Amino acid sequence: MKRRIRQHSTKGFTLIELIVTVVIAGVLAAIAAPSWLSLVNGRRATAGRDEIMQVLQQTRSEAIRTRQAQSVSFNTAATPPTVLVNSGSARPIGLDSIQDQGLVNKLGLTVTGSTPTGGVTTITFDDRGNITTPIGAQGIKLTVSSPPTNGKKRCVIVQTLLGAMRTVNDDNSCN
Secondary structure (H helix, E strand, O other): OOOOOOOOOOOOOOHHHHHHHHHHHHHHHHHHHHHHHHHHHHHHHHHHHHHHHHHHHHHHHHHHHHOOOEEEEEEOOOOOOEEEEOOOOOEEOOOOOHHHHHHOOOOEEEEEOOOOEOOEEEEEEOOOOOEOOOOOOOOEEEEEEEOOOOOEEEEEEEOOOOOOEEEEOOOOOOO
């Protein structure tokens, strides 16, 4: 009579090995999460700033091309902030794709150097591309932040009445 000898399989992982692996993965994720969020917020603020810069440059170019005054309005009181070119429809800043629709409260906009009317700041370019909107000594500063309070800041500064514009990436320069 032959006896069957039971062999134990050494394939697979023990429960202890799985728990150690999950704990290590959790610690690494906890270390990386703040850096990842900071990167995402910085990218979101940069995208919003770039969108504002593009709208301003297009509006100025259109004023020169058509030889008619053109204006762009920023509603900082709306959530999310909106931009309106001439008498078109207002569209949210930073929500270019369907994927971004869940990010409604992730972007803030503040404007300094110009007096808003009811939370709306309007910048008007004349037929030569010059700004007719009164600006402060430091120019008009449009600061995008993500998240809206105490987040990464990026800004567009409309420097002179001639319509010179520049962007700033430094959080300190945007304050």
